[in-house]
Amino acid sequence: MTENEVRQQLVDAMRTLDARGLNRGTSGNLSARFGSGMFVTPSGVAPDRLTPELMVFVDEDGSVATGAARPSSEWQMHMGIYRRRADAMAVVHCHARHSTILACAHREIPPLHYMVAVGGGASVPVAPYATFGSEDLAEGVVRTLDGRRACLMANHGLIALGPNLAVAMAIAEEIEEQAAVYCGTLAIGGPKLLDEAEMDRILRAFEGYGQPRAGS
Numbered sequence: 689m690t691e692n693e694v695r696q697q698l699v700d701a702m703r704t705l706d707a708r709g710l711n712r713g714t715s716g717n718l719s720a721r722f723g724s725g726m727f728v729t730p731s732g733v734a735p736d737r738l739t740p741e742l743m744v745f746v747d748e749d750g751s752v753a754t755g756a757a758r759p760s761s762e763w764q765m766h767m768g769i770y771r772r773r774a775d776a777m778a779v780v781h782c783h784a785r786h787s788t789i790l791a792c793a794h795r796e797i798p799p800l801h802y803m804v805a806v807g808g809g810a811s812v813p814v815a816p817y818a819t820f821g822s823e824d825l826a827e828g829v830v831r832t833l834d835g836r837r838a839c840l841m842a843n844h845g846l847i848a849l850g851p852n853l854a855v856a857m858a859i860a861e862e863i864e865e866q867a868a869v870y871c872g873t874l875a876i877g878g879p880k881l882l883d884e885a886e887m888d889r890i891l892r893a894f895e896g897y898g899q900p901r902a903g904s
């Protein structure tokens with residue numbers, strides 16, 4: 689993929705998050721691995737004002753070209769994932785409502801539906817709270833992901849990664865759906881959970897697909 693295609697993909701994806709109600713305003717940020725670093729969305733620009741030129745290349749050492757826009761305040765979290773996860777080619781972070789509700793209650797998404805497994809585990813855990821944009825947050829998220837493709841971030845939101853931006857987006861959207869379903873079940877007495885053996889079967893079946901799917 690060319691540099692211009694990556695820049696345009698990030699713009700389109702940011703608008704998609706907004707249009708689908710998965711994020712609002714200038715919160716949330718996206719990135720895609722590129723060359724020796726990544727392209728990341730800029731800090732504080734509303735989706736309708738984003739342009740491909742505003743996407744920021746951050747090199748592996750954290751350096752940004754002179755004259756480039758200021759990268760998202762969460763750029764260290766994105767870079768931390770690329771450093772530690774060879775399978776991560778794109779990262780989606782958003783403040784989707786139901787994921788954020790659970791994150792604010794420090795409540796992980798349990799194995800209540802087989803699609804929870806698109807996150808790469810039997811549950812979707814919550815990374816410990818740390819101030820937005822901090823190295824501590826980046827470290828906590830990377831540690832919590834621990835081989836998974838998604839986690840919640842305490843008192844903050846949701847993060848997902850994938851082998852490309854489309855898959856990372858689909859995972860984020862599905863995890864938000866599972867968060868909404870879980871919130872719904874809590875209002876009617878709580879979910880009946882799938883057992884560990886069944887979740888193991890589902891996780892193995894998802895591996896067989898080659899990549900998790902948005903729905904099946």
Ligand SMILES: [Zn+2]
Pocket residue numbers: 715716781782783820844845
């Ligand atoms: Zn955020």
